[in-house]
Amino acid sequence: MKSPMTSKAKEILKSHDIQPSIQRIKILEFLLTHRVHPSADDIFQTLSMELPTLSKTTVYNTIECFLKAGIIKPIHVNSRELRVDAFIEPHVHFTCLKCGKVYDVEMDKTSLVGKKTKEGHLVEKEELYLEGVCSECQKNGIIRKFKNV
Ligand SMILES: [Zn+2]
Ligand SMILES: [Zn+2]
DSSP, rough: OOOOHHHHHHHHHHTTTTOOOHHHHHHHHHHHOOOOOHHHHHHHOOOOOOOOOOOOOHHHHHHHHHHTTTTTTEEEOOOSOOEESSSSSSOOOEEEETTTTEEEOOOOOOTTOOOOOOOOOOOOOOOOEEEEOOOHHHHHHHHHHHHHO
């Protein structure tokens, strides 16, 4: 099974002068395919089934290498672990306080990057971070309520 993301992952690695080893390709492919903002542990758990030779150290080193190259970025959510995102264009994250999932959300909001605040500060980076109960958990909550009646 070859996903279209395999060649995309290879291309990205090559354009950053990173040797496209099978493990690096798989890790990047996973990040490009699943927008779940995984931690290194999540990546290891998922990929070790498919790649039995994969070690945790390799996953950590690969993430480190991708972060340095700017292929992925760390996301700032309320979590003890570092979680990463292969979508590097600015977007907003929503963390569910019930299930802990981190979602990409669309927001109708004009970016302040490149603009000046009222005080005259020039904005170069903007990070918006939302928390609450995700739509899935809301649905499950309703089901549970009905069952209790
Ligand atoms: Zn949830
Ligand atoms: Zn994201």
